[in-house]
Amino acid sequence: MRAEETMNKLPANPERATLEGKNKFLGFWFFLGGETVLFASLFGVYLGLRKATNGGVTSQELFELPLVFIATMLLLTSSLTAVFATMSLKSQNFKAMIGWLVITVILGFSFLGLEIYEFNHYVHEYEHTIRSSAWGSAFYTLVGTHGAHVLFGVSWITLLIVRNFGRGLNLYNAPKFYVAALYWHFVDVVWVFIFTVVYLMGKVG
């Protein structure tokens, strides 16, 4: 069987089969620990400033949950497809992995498109900018930093797909795909907190 041939090509868990892979795997988890503190600081700042509207528009008037809900669904689905990509990596099915990653990237770009539309809408319809109030500063910095992470993630995964498209999975690139997927999950988890703390609490809190 073809599938079994590819199964035997690399050792199990190819992302951690070499010392370099093990180092990348552990180092990336540590890096995500640091990123957690980074976002925690931004959330703290946001919570401290979320009522400081400086007489301008409030979060209740500004946010439209349907739009944010669609964005959330796009990103959560992309996390699921990234899981499928990782599972394909573990079963060493390169084509399936690339397929799932392509879908992940498309979903990520769609999310970014919605976010750009959203920011543009706020700035031009409501004059809610990064300078208009302390809340505006905190909002755009927190959500924008997350958006920058999404942009970095889709660029990174796209680059990995293009670079390795013709040469299949090996012990050198397996850790790279694996940590890119980890990064993507982290970015999704941060969004879950943004959805709760910024948007839901902004509507009802």
Next chain:
Amino acid sequence: MSAHAQKKKNPIWDWLTTVDHKKIGILYLATGAFFFLLGGLEAILIRIQLLYPENNFVGAQTFNELLTMHGTTMIFLAAMPLVFGFFNAIVPLQIGARDVAFPFVNSLGYWLFTAGGIMLNLGWFLGGSPDAGWTGYAPLSTTSPGNGVDFYVLGLQISGIGTLIGGINFLVTIVNMRAPGMTFMRMPLFTWTTFITSGLILFAFPALTIGLALLMLDRLFGTQFFAAEAGGNPIIYEHLFWIFGHPEVYILILPAFGIFSEVIPVMAKKRLFGYSAMVFATALIGFLGFMVWVHHMFTVGLGPIANSIFAVATMLIAVPTGVKIFNWLFTMWGGKVVFTTANLWAVGFIPSFVLGGMTGVMLSVPPADYQYHDSYFVVAHFHYVIVGGVVFGLFAGMYYWWPKIFGRMLNETLGKIHFWLFFIGFHLTFFPQHFLGLMGMPRRVYTYLSGQELETANFVSSIGAFLMGVATIVMLWNIIQTSVAGKKASNDPWDARTLEWAISSPPPEYNFAQTPLVRGLDAFWLEKRAGNKTMTPAEPLDDIHMPDSSILPFMMAVGLFIAALSAIYSSWAIAIGGLVLTFAMMFLRSVIDYHGYHIHKEDLPSEGVDGK
């Protein structure tokens, strides 16, 4: 990619592209030493200004810049890189590794730190240095005119990223790269403190990243985070800064504790007393270090409950620190203590640091802190812990590891002169400052009035500072003299206990020809007691895999430097160009395969096999 290792490389290109942890360690040490001298010069200028009442040697604005740059330089550009220099030079050797986990990232960390350090100091040449104190409190920092604070914000941001990735590197190195048999509880104490310190760096530096990013946004992009008139809140900056800033002081002192824990047992010919208690105390200090940041903000007005909780947490830290002090004393107790220069620093450290610790407990009592706050009492306290702890530790490490790193012995006589001048100068400078503070002299003010009984203590303090300056000149002379005509160092000049002394001085680029087998704590000492000259190998002699050197880290740092400098002057096109350069280098790093190369076992010198 095979035998090119033997080719002679252009030395400048070699240092720019090196990924060898020993060379990067030397780069860190040299750069840190340069900034240490610079920060010391700033300190002496400060003390000349305060030599007499109502002196006008540098004036108020320059004084503000000097004290800001003295603090920032000493903490971020001198102490941090010197600590990282020892991490790099020693830790992989102590755990029996051939390199760190991420050699490329290691190089990137160094170049980012250097780019940030240069950026911070550009203000001296470009119309004004940072002048808002090393803490950069808003709104003083957000409203400070000129570009001075911009250099502070962006310089620290760049060097902070370098420190963060360096911390991750050592965490992974210590978890994954230990030699066979080296369990966690067999690691030398310096490796342990490096491990805990790296954890502190990982969880503390992102808070600084955010604090600085928000300052940058307020200053350069007109946001309102710290502008009270638009609903902003400057206290947020104080929290972010100290959530980073308090762990930072443990980031500095724990490696110094690690150095003392190496030097004292070797110089007393006894194993470290209470090894596991030392490890536990280190971890506990690291943990508690995150719980006490509000003691820097007792007078902000956060209320009696917050102040009490943080006061109690602060007092708790005295417990594990006391455990350490007693363990060092008990290590010396009954030992055959030799007072080499390294050991003099270690022994001198104990009473000096205990004094700083005592004033620390005094400061942790909030009602009393209202009296001490922002006075010279605080200045005296933190110089007793930072100089009496960190700087003494770095000097101890320097005299102890110099032979291993550079292959030459330092002159012991000059070393002892250095120690005594510095030790006396240090106490002369900072001991009177306790009393200046209690008498009401505020810190960070460029002068004081005559007739308030502040003259004598200030004069004595300045004389002490000059003495430390003279001591530093003696140290420099020692370095120059021994590097020209010094005695060559043997593999193990101190009859020491840990793995780094089992290989040649300086070590070959692959460190261990064969990975050593570790059979217990103080691995090399055990082998020597068993009658072996070298470590027992854990593997047969084989080809050694080495990482590729790369210019990309240097170019990434250059890109960020260009971006930051242009952003300060609002040249956005060039700033984006700098960022594009950095991202292009990251792109290249991603698409080019780096498989490294091998040193063939036939090419290894025979010394690696038969020992000496």
